[in-house]
Structures are given as C-alpha cells and as structure tokens.
Amino acid sequence: MTSLFPSNIHVQERGWLSANQIYIHNGQNVDVIDSGFCLHSQQTIDLLRFYLNQLPELRTRHLINTHLHSDHCGGNQALQEQFQFTCYVPESEYVSVQQWSLAEKSFLALGQPCPPFSAQHALKIGHTIQIGSIDFEIHGTPGHHPHSILLFAPDIGLLISADALWEKGFGALFSEVSNHTGFTEQRATLNLIRSLPVKVVIPGHGSPFTDIQASLSAAYSRLDFLESHPQRNTHHIAQVLLQFMVMFRQKLSLQEGLDWCINTPLFILSAAQLNLSIEELFLQTLEYLENKRCLTIKNDLIELHF
Ligand SMILES: [Zn+2]
Known part of the structure; x- marks a missing residue:
C-alpha cells in the first residue's frame, strides 16, 4: 500500500x-x-x-x-x-x-x-x-x-x-x-x-x-x-462528559460521580436545559453508559468497562 x-x-x-x-x-x-x-x-x-x-x-x-x-x-x-x-x-x-x-x-x-x-x-x-x-x-x-x-x-x-x-x-x-x-x-x-x-x-x-x-x-x-433533536444533543453532551471522566478516573463511587456532576458547570447547564435535576441526569446518563457497556456499576462503585 x-x-x-x-x-x-x-x-x-x-x-x-x-x-x-x-x-x-x-x-x-x-x-x-x-x-x-x-x-x-x-x-x-x-x-x-x-x-x-x-x-x-x-x-x-x-x-x-x-x-x-x-x-x-x-x-x-x-x-x-x-x-x-x-x-x-x-x-x-x-x-x-x-x-x-x-x-x-x-x-x-x-x-x-x-x-x-x-x-x-x-x-x-x-x-x-x-x-x-x-x-x-x-x-x-x-x-x-x-x-x-x-x-x-x-x-x-x-x-x-x-x-x-x-x-x-x-x-x-x-x-x-x-x-x-x-x-x-x-x-x-x-x-x-x-x-x-x-x-x-x-x-x-x-x-x-x-x-x-x-x-x-x-x-x-x-x-x-x-x-432536529436538540434534547438528544444535550443528552449526548452529558454522556460524553461523564464517559470521559470515568475513562480517566477508571473507578469511583456513585457519590464521587454525583459530586463531579455537581461541580461541573457544563453538566449543570445540560441538566437545566433538559429540565432535570443534576442527580436525575447523572442517573439517566449512567444507565445509558452502562447499557452501552462503557461502564459497570456494582456495589455503589462505577468502573470503566474494559
Ligand atoms: Zn476537542
């Protein structure tokens, strides 16, 4: 070639x-x-x-x-x-x-x-x-x-x-x-x-x-x-932000994950635009990423899926 x-x-x-x-x-x-x-x-x-x-x-x-x-x-x-x-x-x-x-x-x-x-x-x-x-x-x-x-x-x-x-x-x-x-x-x-x-x-x-x-x-x-689906775009932003964080932290507790969301301005803005609480968006996004096999949740621990 x-x-x-x-x-x-x-x-x-x-x-x-x-x-x-x-x-x-x-x-x-x-x-x-x-x-x-x-x-x-x-x-x-x-x-x-x-x-x-x-x-x-x-x-x-x-x-x-x-x-x-x-x-x-x-x-x-x-x-x-x-x-x-x-x-x-x-x-x-x-x-x-x-x-x-x-x-x-x-x-x-x-x-x-x-x-x-x-x-x-x-x-x-x-x-x-x-x-x-x-x-x-x-x-x-x-x-x-x-x-x-x-x-x-x-x-x-x-x-x-x-x-x-x-x-x-x-x-x-x-x-x-x-x-x-x-x-x-x-x-x-x-x-x-x-x-x-x-x-x-x-x-x-x-x-x-x-x-x-x-x-x-x-x-x-x-x-x-x-x-044509701006809410889908906002969810995608939340997914990208959370996935990147889990990729670099690799393992963290659910509380640490929520604390990160509460302290991340763009995640807060995304939740506000979706009329969700930060915790609601955090849990919805976690579930999405778990279903996509990007991460696993076990005993209150979020881990990167290898
Ligand atoms: Zn970039």
Missing part, C-alpha cells in the same frame, strides 16, 4: 482519552501537533523519544494545539519539561493561556484536568504556518469548541481536522449547550471543509482517511439529526 502522506509526516494514533499526535519534520526540526491527555503524558513522551531516536538529526521545535481541550493539550506541560518547544495556541486562546486562571476555568467547565503550560505564539485564522517543511492554512472551526482551528496544506491536500471532522462524525457540540451556537457553527465548519480540495484527513481521533465525501455526508446527516 502506498503511504497516504510524504515521509516527513508521522501520525501517532492514540486512544479516545488522548488525541492523536502528528509529527512533521523538515530534515532538521520536528514540529508536533497536539499532545494528548495528562494521564498519558509519559507515553506521549516515550513515543516522541522513540521517534527522535530513529531520526537523531532532528531537534524539536514547535508544539501546536488545534484547540484547548484537555485530550489535545494535556501533555503540553510534560512535553515542555522534557523537550525544547515553543508552543502555538489559537489566537483567541492566547491571552487565557497567559493568565492561566482563565484557561483553567474552561477546563473546569468540562470537569477535566489540564496541567498549566506556556504559549509563546498565536495561530491566526487566515494566516499560513509552516509546520515541518509544509505550509498550512489556518481556518477557524467553531462548533465543537469555540476557538478550535483546522490546518490545511493545499499543496498536498492534507487536512488536519482535529475534532471538527472524524471519519464517522465529529466532536460533541459543546457550544450548543453553552451558547446555543453549536449547530450553526458546525454546519459552517462542514461547509468550509467541503470547500477545500482535501485528499487525505488526519483527524484528532481515529485513523487517517481519504473518503472525505463519505465522512462529510455522514457528518451532515448526524448534524441534521441532532439539530
């Missing part, structure tokens, strides 16, 4: 808790896109070290975040401690990273931890950035995250889509619960992607893929469904 990319691009595919890393070099320097979740930061370091051992002439240069969700930038601090990197974040997040309490607030809104890191540069929408030896356009893709960007390399038709488009779907539309803008923004994001001459996509989660038409058509169908 011929490779989907030039040989200076390497995709480090990760599980669902950590987003994929993409390494792109220019023969001297290697740039890294996204850093995974903090729980896996040792693995993130080990994977990069393994790669660098095979290409010892390379020096680490830029660490680039598509958006500030904890599964995409949770390994930043660890990578910055172990390697030399200058960090790029989307321009509209730059100030909040400088004043970490602002960034921390947005992680806490989702009930997710993210160790503090520093950013030296901003990714400006409408500008081009050279990553490794390849020029990428920077486009804004709100919907899943208000400040998320995608990277598109027109010379090779490569789209780095983060959570704006996966092979089968896209990231949860948190902006719909927080601002009632998620459906409109995600549609604009899909329209943008449809307008680009894409040949291959590296998503934030899952394997790279080339059948962009099939992905877009599935994504539009899902968006149509969610938009």
